[in-house]
Amino acid sequence: MLRTLLTGALRGVCRVPPVAPLVQQTQRACFGQLMTTIQKPSLLSAHTLAPASLQLLQLPALGTTGSPPPVRSVTKFSLIKGKRKTVKAVLKRFKRLDWGAWIRTHSGRQKKLFKKSNALRRRLRQHVFTNATQSWLLDKMVTDFWRRPKHYIDDPYAPYHKRDEYFATKSKAFKV
Incomplete structure (x- = not known):
């Protein structure tokens, strides 16, 4: 041919x-x-x-409009102050815990629930931790302000902000 x-x-x-x-x-x-x-x-x-x-x-792919795929990259230097900028999509989709881990909800948790079993629906309501590579990448995509611990009134994530069972994430005990 x-x-x-x-x-x-x-x-x-x-x-x-x-x-x-x-x-x-x-x-x-x-x-x-x-x-x-x-x-x-x-x-x-x-x-x-x-x-x-x-x-x-090299024929173009069928159904493509010619627009590039969306890119969520970090702005290295802002035009006004010259500082790094936070990627807002990270703040919308993820939550950073005080000990450095990021959590997110399951993708597709609201879609086609009539097809899913009760056990699957219960699992989809739970949150998922990101792995070390993803957490490192998300830390680079936000500024220092968002990496610092935040204190909110009636925070539903309050029990998950401490992780004292591991040495690396143990909170420091104060001596009186």
């Missing part, structure tokens, strides 16, 4: 096999770009056609 397309491109003829209309439009758009870049097919050698043949294999 590729051989017939390449020989057709050399002759200045673009044959598109009968396929779905959307794929045909995509192929026509790609081959149209190829035909505009190749103006004199008789002067081409196989060496100069090699990069164009590689371009033929």
Whole structure:
């Protein structure tokens, strides 16, 4: 198939096999770009056609609009004060506990509950800890202000802010 397309491109003829209309439009758009870049097919050698043949294999994905995927990166330097900025999506989706761990809710916990068993619904209501790599990444995505412990009135996460059973997260005992 590729051989017939390449020989057709050399002759200045673009044959598109009968396929779905959307794929045909995509192929026509790609081959149209190829035909505009190749103006004199008789002067081409196989060496100069090699990069164009590689371009033929890179068809755009179906259903894409051409917009880039969303990126939640850190702003290294703000334009006003020159300081790092917090990624607001982290604050919306995660909660940082005082001992450094981040917790989140299950994804899809509200979707299609009629299909899910009672045990699964109960598990979806619970929160999940992030692993060490994710916690390290989330710590880099927020500023020092959000890494400091916060004290809220009637905080539902109050029992989870202490983790005294492990040496690394044990709170310091005050001597009187």
